[in-house]
Amino acid sequence: MDNSWIRQNVAxxxxxxxxxxxxATRNQSMRATWLDPVSGxxxxxxxxxxxxxxxxxxxVLPEVAWDEREIHDVFGYVPEGHPNPRxxxxxxxxxxxxxxxxxxxxxxxxxxxxxxxxxxxxVEGNGVTVMKVGPTHAGIIESGHFVFSLMGENVxxxxxxxxxxxxxxxxxxxxxxxxxxxSIVTRICAADTVSHQTNWALAVEALxxxxxxxxxxxxxxxxxxxxxxxxxxxxxxQIPAGVGFQVAHQQALAMKEDWQRGLQGMYGHRxxxxxxxxxxxxxxxPENLLRLVYALRRAWTPWQHLxxxxxxxNDRMADVGVTTHADVVRFGGQGVVSRAAGKGFDARTLLPLxxxxxxxxxxxxxxxxxxxxxxxxxxxxxxxxxxxxxAARLRRETAAGDIPWSPQDGHSGQVAVYTESPHGLNVxxxxxxxxxxxxxxxxxxxxxxxxxxxxxxxxxxxADFPLINKSFELCYSCADR
Amino acid sequence: MSHIRHSLQIRHVDAGSxxxxxxxxxxxxxxxxxxxxxxxxxxxxxxxxxxxxxTGPMSDPMVRPVERVWAAIPSPKxxxxxxxxxxxxxVFQPAYGTHGGLPEADLVIRGCPPExxxxxxxxxxxxxxTTPPQx
Numbered sequence: 001m002d003n004s005w006i007r008q009n010v011a012x013x014x015x016x017x018x019x020x021x022x023x024a025t026r027n028q029s030m031r032a033t034w035l036d037p038v039s040g041x042x043x044x045x046x047x048x049x050x051x052x053x054x055x056x057x058x059x060v061l062p063e064v065a066w067d068e069r070e071i072h073d074v075f076g077y078v079p080e081g082h083p084n085p086r087x088x089x090x091x092x093x094x095x096x097x098x099x100x101x102x103x104x105x106x107x108x109x110x111x112x113x114x115x116x117x118x119x120x121x122x123v124e125g126n127g128v129t130v131m132k133v134g135p136t137h138a139g140i141i142e143s144g145h146f147v148f149s150l151m152g153e154n155v156x157x158x159x160x161x162x163x164x165x166x167x168x169x170x171x172x173x174x175x176x177x178x179x180x181x182x183s184i185v186t187r188i189c190a191a192d193t194v195s196h197q198t199n200w201a202l203a204v205e206a207l208x209x210x211x212x213x214x215x216x217x218x219x220x221x222x223x224x225x226x227x228x229x230x231x232x233x234x235x236x237x238q239i240p241a242g243v244g245f246q247v248a249h250q251q252a253l254a255m256k257e258d259w260q261r262g263l264q265g266m267y268g269h270r271x272x273x274x275x276x277x278x279x280x281x282x283x284x285x286p287e288n289l290l291r292l293v294y295a296l297r298r299a300w301t302p303w304q305h306l307x308x309x310x311x312x313x314n315d316r317m318a319d320v321g322v323t324t325h326a327d328v329v330r331f332g333g334q335g336v337v338s339r340a341a342g343k344g345f346d347a348r349t350l351l352p353l354x355x356x357x358x359x360x361x362x363x364x365x366x367x368x369x370x371x372x373x374x375x376x377x378x379x380x381x382x383x384x385x386x387x388x389x390x391a392a393r394l395r396r397e398t399a400a401g402d403i404p405w406s407p408q409d410g411h412s413g414q415v416a417v418y419t420e421s422p423h424g425l426n427v428x429x430x431x432x433x434x435x436x437x438x439x440x441x442x443x444x445x446x447x448x449x450x451x452x453x454x455x456x457x458x459x460x461x462x463a464d465f466p467l468i469n470k471s472f473e474l475c476y477s478c479a480d481r
Numbered sequence: 482m483s484h485i486r487h488s489l490q491i492r493h494v495d496a497g498s499x500x501x502x503x504x505x506x507x508x509x510x511x512x513x514x515x516x517x518x519x520x521x522x523x524x525x526x527x528x529x530x531x532x533x534x535x536t537g538p539m540s541d542p543m544v545r546p547v548e549r550v551w552a553a554i555p556s557p558k559x560x561x562x563x564x565x566x567x568x569x570x571x572v573f574q575p576a577y578g579t580h581g582g583l584p585e586a587d588l589v590i591r592g593c594p595p596e597x598x599x600x601x602x603x604x605x606x607x608x609x610x611t612t613p614p615q616x
């Protein structure tokens with residue numbers, strides 16, 4: 001076995017690099033792409049799969065535990081030495097030799113006549129209760145299955161069974177042309193759609209050697225930040241709902257609704273679907289953007305005073321669902337979850353897209369629900385300032401996207417591109433051959449953060465799970481694909 | 482749907498949606514749409530429901546849970562497909578992990594995702610219609 005695979009990856013982790021993707025191809029090879037968080041330089045580490053096996057990194061790099069289980073499920077390559085190699089996406093309903101990314105499935109599989117549940121990891125012993133929640137839920141929420149081991153009110157262990165929403169997006173993207181990809185990528189996740197769309201545009205532009213003009217980049221920044229405001233408003237509405245603070249919940253939902261109506265007026269869609277494509281961005285409307293920001297601030301300031309001045313609410317969030325800085329680093333946590341625990345990484349500081357707008361990462365140290373709430377509050381304010389700054393610049397620029405650039409036929413190559421979605425570092429690893437996709441791997445921030453949620457919950461009362469869950473607010477669809 | 486002229490209680494199940502439909506379903510409960518005001522509500526148990534509302538293209542792991550929720554709803558009952566994916570015409574229809582949306586829907590609310598104002602109107606129209614229950 002090739003030990004340099006382990007040695008090189010561990011060395012990069014020890015040098016504080018961020019793992020962009022760890023993925024496989026059907027040609028018996030695997031690659032890990034790392035990002036230097038200061039210079040933005042990427043490092044590629046490659047290993048050949050040998051007799052259907054590859055050396056597992058999980059025992060030394062626990063953040064890739066899921067990636068390796070997924071590779072086993074969809075390619076059939078065995079992670080040798082993985083401490084817990086149970087299925088992740090695979091269910092008892094999958095046909096025995098079904099490896100969806102190994103051979104391209106031309107027909108749908110013949111599903112087995114079985115229940116979809118995999119065995120759960122639970123705690124055994126006197127007085128331990130096992131509580132199963134989901135996959136269907138009592139409220140309006142995406143589907144996920146959670147198995148709690150409880151001692152009285154306290155959570156001893158949480159086993160998450162996600163991928164109930166697994167559609168097979170990566171397989172669907174294979175052999176699509178440039179035109180076919182956009183409408184699919186837009187709909188991977190409604191909360192992070194602009195980030196996914198922008199990744200696809202950046203991938204095609206990088207493979208074509210095209211550099212977007214300043215007005216196009218600014219138009220994309222406006223959309224990315226508008227999406228962050230929208231997603232954070234949603235989360236800031238949900239956290240008070242988790243403790244029964246209905247006034248703050250309803251007022252935040254009202255701000256979100258006004259924001260969505262404003263975006264719909266400018267871009268024709270309440271979630272900004274289909275607003276970014278290779279070489280193109282939906283034309284921004286600087287005057288109305290500034291008006292929308294102004295209108296939001298008028299509602300935002302009294303709301304902010306309400307939530308910040310409410311001692312009961314702040315006490316309720318303090319020291320609940322703590323994620324430590326050490327865990328965030330060890331598990332490669334991303335986005336709000338990691339910045340709330342003192343890790344200052346924000347991919348926007350590395351993106352040429354933001355040019356001289358100079359976004360500054362918002363960092364808190366508590367790692368609890370309150371820190372995650374506060375990071376979102378401050379990020380909304382920072383995003384509003386970025387939108388104002390970009391809109392002011394756009395007023396001076398010539399109109400963007402008048403003559404859209406079209407990618408030329410037949411470009412080939414592999415590239416890892418990323419943006420900072422509302423949930424954190426969102427990576428697309430794209431391989432194209434002669435204008436068609438041959439491999440499309442999506443690594444959203446939530447995929448890294450789900451295992452952290454499972455670590456943050458034990459030690460808390462089970463009744464606090466909804467609050468902790470809402471403070472992470474991880475989209476299932478980004479992770480499940 | 483004459484039985485539900487004044488009140489329609491709905492159980493929601495996500496079967497592979499992108500969360501856009503869920504966010505718009507949540508918006509229906511906000512002050513802007515206030516759908517409880519016209520007799521609509523989400524219920525936590527299928528036993529309390531008049532209708533099953535499904536979002537998403539029917540991901541394979543959700544096929545059986547959806548069947549079980551449907552079986553637990555007392556008759557007369559209705560199936561509502563919410564959004565293009567559940568309606569069987571979304572972008573994920575060809576994906577291997579999907580089953581073509583919700584079959585035999587009594588009410589189909591199109592859109593990607595449906596706009597809450599339009600969705601509320603369709604729900605109210607269905608409540609007023611006299612179509613007999615299918616199940």
